[in-house]
Amino acid sequence: MKSSQVFVIALACAAALLAAPARAGRSCEARKPSAESIIKGLALAQKTAQSLDASGAAVVVLARAGQDLRKYGLDYSHVGLAYRQPAPGGGYHWRVVHKLNQCGSAQSSLYRQGLGEFFLDDPWRFDAAWAALQPELQARLLPVLRDNARVAALHEPHYSVVSYAWGRKYQQSNQWAIETLAAAMDDRALSRDQAQAWLRQNGYQPTTLQLGALTRLGARVTSANVAFDDHPPARRFADRIDTVTADSVFDWLQRSQLGGAMQRVQ
Numbered sequence: 001m002k003s004s005q006v007f008v009i010a011l012a013c014a015a016a017l018l019a020a021p022a023r024a025g026r027s028c029e030a031r032k033p034s035a036e037s038i039i040k041g042l043a044l045a046q047k048t049a050q051s052l053d054a055s056g057a058a059v060v061v062l063a064r065a066g067q068d069l070r071k072y073g074l075d076y077s078h079v080g081l082a083y084r085q086p087a088p089g090g091g092y093h094w095r096v097v098h099k100l101n102q103c104g105s106a107q108s109s110l111y112r113q114g115l116g117e118f119f120l121d122d123p124w125r126f127d128a129a130w131a132a133l134q135p136e137l138q139a140r141l142l143p144v145l146r147d148n149a150r151v152a153a154l155h156e157p158h159y160s161v162v163s164y165a166w167g168r169k170y171q172q173s174n175q176w177a178i179e180t181l182a183a184a185m186d187d188r189a190l191s192r193d194q195a196q197a198w199l200r201q202n203g204y205q206p207t208t209l210q211l212g213a214l215t216r217l218g219a220r221v222t223s224a225n226v227a228f229d230d231h232p233p234a235r236r237f238a239d240r241i242d243t244v245t246a247d248s249v250f251d252w253l254q255r256s257q258l259g260g261a262m263q264r265v266q
Contacts, residue, residue, distance in 0.1 A: 057132035076246035165206035
């Protein structure tokens, strides 16, 4: 049974989700997802599974449009590492390991989910993107993603959505993904600073957001999951915030030839 077939079963479970608000990656406001959003999320998951099945890949970088970032020139907000997993009874299904902020707080955890769960976390646009990793990287990363201890080796629970790309005080979701990827490629990368050194050596370039002082102050005062104190003062006071974005990850993968071209699913 291919992974796309499991969504027939998932549709039967959709009603149960209406009674259980998802809390990771958003505020803890008790808000039920609508039937329409569940149907759209599961439909996107099914289309994504079909696209991934056809690719022949075993590990991909997968992104969703959880927030509207168009004013920053960005299409996607959040990436996870998706991998093919043998299913009970034969065949396989897709799982996603990713990092999520807990209820808008300054803490985060790692989650292992199916595609349906990944796309039901209240996205602003039902649109996905993925890029297959090059074969050596897939082979190195797959056993890491299947191992709870190894996948959490570089996880830092202190979270800021705009954490400094080359800092260690905080770690946002996309940052965890590429640091874990780096550690899989470099056996010597046993710490975050070593993983970041590998990323620098292999040409990763963060996105520079232009955020003025008033914007930074407002975000810091109203949101526990936003902090700027890990950014170098010279950059911060020049309104330059260097952080890891989904779009920069896709650009880097193709530029470095560590991955293929981004594929879009709508």
